[in-house]
Amino acid sequence: MQTKAMELPKVGSIGEYIRDQRKQAKISLRQLATQAGVSNPYLSQIERGLRKPSAEILNQIAKGLRISSQALYVQAGLIEDREPDSDVLAAMRADRTLTERQRQVLIDIYESFRKENHVEAPAETERTSQNAWSEPEPQGVDAVLAEEGLTSSPNGGIKPEPKEG
Amino acid sequence: MQTKAMELPKVGSIGEYIRDQRKQAKISLRQLATQAGVSNPYLSQIERGLRKPSAEILNQIAKGLRISSQALYVQAGLIEDREPDSDVLAAMRADRTLTERQRQVLIDIYESFRKENHVEAPAETERTSQNAWSEPEPQGVDAVLAEEGLTSSPNGGIKPEPKEG
């Protein structure tokens, strides 16, 4: 009876993926466990879909396999495998120096520009699915800016930085 | 009253990041807990750093906050080493769908955000060392926008919903 891992399909996929990657690397289970810093039996259970590894363990396994953590997260269903839209959008989303609010503002402005230029928007993201949220996202360039509180005044949300020199 | 000290380079205090994002979204702890599908007390403990949420919970919180899961993972120190980001500025400059004016607006806004966050030059990405854009315009963000004449109209069909419902 080929047990198709019907009990835990979600973690089953990640386990299969890990095992497959391990086989491709041609290393034993114990070896990967050592490299990843997790115990051998636990890795065995993970590969067979009996356990649901935490993000930390997942990250360590990714390191041990020398593969990207994101690939594992996608397999684990923890990251939506979104389409690679514009480079600018991707870069904005990956930027860690922005708050999420600022990021959304920037994305809104960018898409406004593209609409102005009649550029077809690439695969839209989850932004369009506005759930029953108490605060609807304001649209329009100055609207989103006002949302952040940095539009009207020269130093609304921005420090009156006396630019040097 | 968010901690103005430093929020971005702090890796490990995922709770502070979540709480900060929640405050920015102006929603209560219980509301976020409901939206994220986690219990209120557990979310409270997560925000205060008393518990380490699993990847699944992290993902649900990201969904509840409507921010990218990857941002949370980065904050949790689970993705950090990945090949993370093509620089936002580089992507903006490489974008052929923007006019030069629009590009400059985006860059200025991006710079304003970074100043808000007290982020220095884009030194986080070691490979992208192109800070050729020297000094941004000292005028306010709205001034730059007004110069483009895109104060509120670029996207028709979207109503400037008055917040404060």
Place this chain on the structure above:
DNA sequence: CAGACGCGTTTGCATTTGCAAGCACCGTGA
């Protein structure tokens, strides 16, 4: 004043993660 509703927090407990120890199996060699 009592009662209801909101907030964030604390407490006790079921469930789970993740590991140390041990199991069964296979190939090699004396």
Place this chain on the structure above:
DNA sequence: TCACGGTGCTTGCAAATGCAAACGCGTCTG
């Protein structure tokens, strides 16, 4: 035949996650 080293798998058990219930606090309403 045993002993040695290798593979992966199963078994208890400490520690942690994650939640339901309840608490204290402030505010609004009668």
